[in-house]
Amino acid sequence: MKSLKIFFTAALAISTLFLTSCSDDDTEEETPAPAQLGAMKVEFEHVWGPGEDPFHLNENYTHSITNEELSFTTMRYYVSNIKLMKNDGTEFSAPDSYFIIDASDNGLHEVEIENVPAGDYVSISFLVGVDSLRNVSGAQEGALSASEGMFWSWNSGYIFVKAEGISAAAENNAFAYHIGGFAGENKAQREHYMDFDGALLEVAPNATPTVHLIVNPASFWNGMMSLGALSNMTMPGPMASMLANHFATGFRFDHIHN
Secondary structure, eight states: OHHHHHHHHHHHHHHHHHHHHHHHHHHHHHSOOOOOEEEEEEEEEEEETTTTEEOOTTOOEEOTTTOOEEEEEEEEEEEEEEEEEETTSOEEEOTTOEEEEETTTTTEEEEEEEEEESEEEEEEEEEESOOHHHHTSOSOOGGGOGGGSOEEETTTEEEEEEEEEEOTTSGGGEEEEEEEOOSSTTOOOEEEEEEOTTOOEEEBTTBOOEEEEEEOGGGGGTTSOOTTTOOEEOSSSHHHHHHHHHHHTTEEEEEEEO
């Protein structure tokens, strides 16, 4: 009888130990591993014309279609709402991604996105301009601060693209395109989606890859509109929307630095 009691006591101890071990294993399996995060950059290289010559402010250029000579003193625009997509359809939307791209930096401008989930991405999308909500959200900071000189008023919103310069073909020898308008049929935001042509953007905790994009300001006049015919556009409307369409054709994906 004593032997039988010892047997049951031992069996109960083993059973309790087994159940405790299983419970611990289950707990470990249910705890998700911390997400691996990395960073990536988007590089905007500004070029000129069909030959994609280096672009710099205050240099003289001739447009290949209109044959007009001009130079830029200002070339700035907003890029916002950056998203990255994986091949399986997974999407990462960079929070509060609002940047002013300025060609004054030797024609090259770079922005960095942090806390990107690690993985291989196959495409990128972004908005040239500022979304409607931010246009009517009152005083803001950073790139959206009114002190940046890219803002009209709370009624008209942000200037999405600001291009200024000098040209003998322009009225009073100067041109100014301030392109904006966030609502209605003449809204001037333009969304870009760019596939990486089979390349992969490899985001990892120990690497910061770069998407390299080409931007060609000559695209303003590639629609056969001459600078002499339209030298100034500084308010929302049909002509601003048309210029936004022209400028949008000047963006293309070039390559990835992993």
